[in-house]
Amino acid sequence: MKKHLYTLLMSLALSMAALPLFAQEDLLSLLGEEEETTDYATASFKTSRVINLHSLENTASGVLDFKISHRFNTVQNGLYDFFGLDGANLRIGFDYGVTDRLVIGIGRSNYEKTLDGFAKYKILRQSKGKRNMPITLAAFGSVAMQTLKWANPDRDNHFSSRLYYTGQLIIGRKISEGFSLQLSPTIVHRNLVATFDESNDVLALGIGTRIKLTKRMAINLEYIYVLPDQLAPQFVNSLSVGLDIETGGHVFQLHFSNSRIMVEKGFIAETTNKWEDGGIHFGFNISRVFTIVRPPLD
Amino acid sequence: MFKKCILFALFGLFAVSGVHAQKYFTREGKVSFSSDAKVEKIEAVNKTATSVYDAATGKMEFAVLIKAFQFEKALMQEHFNENYMESDKFPKASFKGTVTDFKAVNLAKDGVYPVKVKGQLSIHGVTKDVEADGKFTVKGGVIAAASTFEVAVADYGIVIPAVVRDNIAKTVKIDVSLTYQELKKGS
Numbered sequence: 001m002k003k004h005l006y007t008l009l010m011s012l013a014l015s016m017a018a019l020p021l022f023a024q025e026d027l028l029s030l031l032g033e034e035e036e037t038t039d040y041a042t043a044s045f046k047t048s049r050v051i052n053l054h055s056l057e058n059t060a061s062g063v064l065d066f067k068i069s070h071r072f073n074t075v076q077n078g079l080y081d082f083f084g085l086d087g088a089n090l091r092i093g094f095d096y097g098v099t100d101r102l103v104i105g106i107g108r109s110n111y112e113k114t115l116d117g118f119a120k121y122k123i124l125r126q127s128k129g130k131r132n133m134p135i136t137l138a139a140f141g142s143v144a145m146q147t148l149k150w151a152n153p154d155r156d157n158h159f160s161s162r163l164y165y166t167g168q169l170i171i172g173r174k175i176s177e178g179f180s181l182q183l184s185p186t187i188v189h190r191n192l193v194a195t196f197d198e199s200n201d202v203l204a205l206g207i208g209t210r211i212k213l214t215k216r217m218a219i220n221l222e223y224i225y226v227l228p229d230q231l232a233p234q235f236v237n238s239l240s241v242g243l244d245i246e247t248g249g250h251v252f253q254l255h256f257s258n259s260r261i262m263v264e265k266g267f268i269a270e271t272t273n274k275w276e277d278g279g280i281h282f283g284f285n286i287s288r289v290f291t292i293v294r295p296p297l298d
Numbered sequence: 299m300f301k302k303c304i305l306f307a308l309f310g311l312f313a314v315s316g317v318h319a320q321k322y323f324t325r326e327g328k329v330s331f332s333s334d335a336k337v338e339k340i341e342a343v344n345k346t347a348t349s350v351y352d353a354a355t356g357k358m359e360f361a362v363l364i365k366a367f368q369f370e371k372a373l374m375q376e377h378f379n380e381n382y383m384e385s386d387k388f389p390k391a392s393f394k395g396t397v398t399d400f401k402a403v404n405l406a407k408d409g410v411y412p413v414k415v416k417g418q419l420s421i422h423g424v425t426k427d428v429e430a431d432g433k434f435t436v437k438g439g440v441i442a443a444a445s446t447f448e449v450a451v452a453d454y455g456i457v458i459p460a461v462v463r464d465n466i467a468k469t470v471k472i473d474v475s476l477t478y479q480e481l482k483k484g485s
Contacts, residue, residue, distance in 0.1 A: 027350035027359040028392075030481060031323055034348070039365065043380045060372030097372075177386060215381045216459070247461050249373060291371045 041126040041136070044174035047251040047287045048095060048103065048120075050208035051222045051240040052259055052267040056136045056172035056182050058122055059097035062293030067093045067107070069285040071260045076278030084282055091262040096292075101125075109262055116263045118142035118166075126173055140168040144263040161192035164265035168206075178212035186224075188265050195232060202269045203227045210244070218244045220253070224268055231269060238271045253285040320353040320405075322441060327476030329362050331449075333467040340374060340466065342367040351443070351478055356400030358415065360393040360474070382456050383422055391421040393428075403434050410435050415445060421454040432474075441478040446471065 045055035048065065059065045069091045073084035081087075093107030093116075101122040108115050124137040144164040150157045165188070172182025184206035193200055206224040213219060224238040242255025258274060259267035260281050273279025327347030333340040347362045364385035369375040379385040395417015397403070403411040411434040419428045432445030448469050451458060458466050 027321070027352060027357060028348060028361055030321065030350055031325070031348060037363070037366075043376050060376075063372055248377075248465060289373055291373075294370045295368065 036130040038127050038131040039129040041128075041174040044126070044136070044172065044180040045208075045210050045220070046218055046244040046246050047253065047285075049253065049285055049287075050182070050210070050220050051242045051253065051255050051257060051285075052238065052262060053184055053206045053208050053222055053224070054118075054120060054138075054140055054168070054170060055208060055210075056122075056138055056170045056180075058101070058103045058120060058138075059095045059289070061097045061100045062291060062295065063097045064290045064292050065095040065097075065105075066288045066290065067091075067095065067285055069093070069262050069283065071257065071262065071281045071283035074273060074279050074281055075256075076280070089260050089262065107263070111261050111263075111266065112146035112148050114144050114146045114263055114266075116142055116144040120170075135171055135173045138170040140166070140170060142166045142264055144265050158191075163191050164263075165189040166264035166268075168264070172208075180210040182208045184208065184224075186264070186268060188269050190265060190269070198232050199230045202230045204268050206268075216246045220244055220255070222257075226268065234272055235269065236271055236274055238267050239275060249289055251285075251287040253287070255283055255285075256280050257283060321481040322351045322353065322405075322478035323481045324349050324476045324478055327360070327362075327474065329360075329472065329474050331367075331470045331472045333470045335467040336464040338465050340369070342369045342375070342378065344368070347474070347476065349443075349476060349478070350481065351397070353400065353403070353405055356397040358393070358395055358397055358417070362391050364389055364391060382451075382458075388421075388423045391419075393417055393419050395428075397432075405434065405436055405441055408436050408438065419449070421449070422456055424454040426453055442476065443478060444473075444475045446473050448472070 043057070045057045048055055048057050048059055071089045073081055073087040075083045077084070089109065089111045091107050091109040093105055095103055095105035097103050103120045104118070106115070106117045118141065120138055120140045122136060122138045124133055124135060126136045127133045142165070145162050147162065166186060168184050168186040170182055170184050172180065174180045186204045186206055188202040188204065190200050190202070204224050204226045206222065208220065208222045211219045220242045222238070222240045226237055236258065238257065238259040240255050240257035240259065242253050245252045245254070258279050258281070259271040260273070261267050261270055273281070325348050326345060327349050328343065328345050329347045330341065330343040344362050344367045346366050347360060349358065349360045351358045364383045365379060367375070367378065369378065395415055398414045398416050400413065403413060413432050413434060414429065415432050416429045417427070418425050428447070430445050430447035432443060435442045435444070448471055450469050451466070452468065458468070
C-alpha cells in the first residue's frame with residue numbers, strides 16, 4: 001500500500017512538473033512556420049531620376065510627381081556670370097504612376113522648345129522571400145519633339161524631322177542598404193542629323209549609382225558612355241555627380257554635370273562641355289509628390 | 299490498486315494538458331496606428347498580425363510584420379520603412395505578456411470582459427515594459443479581443459528630425475483588434 005501511495009505521489013508530481021514546461025513555451029511558435037511573403041526592395045534611389053538618367057525607381061501607383069529642373073550656365077566664368085546662375089535651361093514635368101509597374105510622364109524644356117513624353121515599365125522587381133529576384137529590370141521609351149520654327153522655311157521640311165526617340169533598358173540592384181547600382185543600355189534615334197558623319201542611331205551605355213550618406217541624403221553618380229564613331233567630334237560623354245536631399249514630400253537633387261539638356265537625346269548625344277575645361281553646369285531637380293488616388297485602407 | 303493509481307495519475311496528466319489546450323490564435327489580426335500632429339494625420343493599418351492567447355495561463359503574444367503596414371500615401375510608407383522603422387534591419391514588432399486578470403474572463407460565456415495586459419513590447423529593436431487596458435468580447439462563441447494604447451516614438455529609438463516635427467506626433471495611438479480561433483493540435 002505504501003508503495004502504491006508512493007507511485008501515486010510520484011505520478012502526481014510528474015504531471016505537475018508538466019505544467020511549467022507547457023507554460024514556458026513560445027506561444028507564437030505553436031502556429032508553426034509562417035507563410036513566406038515576397039519582400040520587394042524599395043527606395044534603391046530617392047527618386048525616379050539618378051541625375052539626368054531615369055533611375056530604376058518608379059513613381060508609386062496613384063502618385064503624381066511634379067518635377068522642376070534647371071541646368072545653369074557653366075561655372076567657369078566665375079562671379080561675372082554668378083557661377084552660371086545668370087542663365088538656365090529648364091524643364092517642367094509631370095510623372096504619374098499608373099500602376100506599381102507603369103509610369104508615364106510629360107515635360108517641356110526651353111531648350112529647342114522641346115516637348116517630351118515617356119513611359120517606363122518595370123518588368124522584373126528585385127525581391128526576396130517567397131519570390132526571389134536579384135535585379136530590377138525596367139523598359140523605358142521616350143519621344144522628344146523640338147518645336148522651334150524651321151530654320152530654313154523654304155526647304156522641304158518634314159514634321160518627322162522634329163522627332164527623337166529613345167529606347168532604354170534599366171537593369172539595377174539595391175546591393176546593400178546604402179548602395180544601389182544600375183546599367184542603362186540605350187538607343188537614341190534621331191530622324192534628322194546635322195551631317196553625314198553622324199549616325200541616326202546612337203548606342204550608349206549609362207551607369208548610375210547611389211551611395212547613401214544618411215537616412216535622408218545620398219550621393220549620386222552618373223556616366224554615359226557613347227559607343228565610338230557615332231557622333232560628331234565635338235560631342236563628349238556625360239558625367240554628373242549629385243547630392244539628393246529628401247525632406248518629407250520633396251526630394252532636392254543638386255548636381256554638377258557637363259550636360260545641360262534634360263531630355264535623353266540631348267544629354268546622351270549632344271553634350272559638348274568638358275569637365276577638364278571647367279565646362280561644368282550646376283543644376284537641380286526638385287521633385288514634389290502628390291497622392292492623387294489613395295489606396296483604400298480598410 | 300497499482301493500476302488504478304497509474305490510471306489516476308495519467309488522468310491527472312491529461313486533465314492538466316486538457317486545460318492547456320485552451321489556446322487561441324489568429325493570423326489576421328488588425329493593428330493600426332495613427333499619428334495626429336499639427337500639420338497632418340498619418341494612419342496605417344496592418345491586417346496580418348499573428349497572435350496566440352493561452353486562456354489557461356493568461357499568456358499572450360503578438361507579432362506584426364512592419365512592411366505589412368499599409369498607408370494612404372506611398373511616400374509615407376516608404377519613409378516609415380526606410381527612415382523610421384528601418385524594417386530591413388528590424389522586420390517585426392512583437393508583444394509578449396500576460397492578461398493579468400485572465401481568471402475573470404470566461405471565454406465560454408457571452409459577455410464583455412475588460413482586462414489589463416502587461417508585458418514587453420519590442421519595436422525597432424528596443425524592448426520596453428508596457429501595460430494597457432483591453433477587453434475580450436465573447437458573442438455567440440466568437441472571441442474578439444481589442445486594445446488601444448499609446449506609444450512614445452522616442453522610447454523606441456525612433457528619431458523624428460526637426461523638419462518634420464509638425465508632421466509626426468511624438469506619441470502614436472495603436473489600436474489592436476482581432477478575432478481568435480481555437481488552436482487545435484496540428485492546426
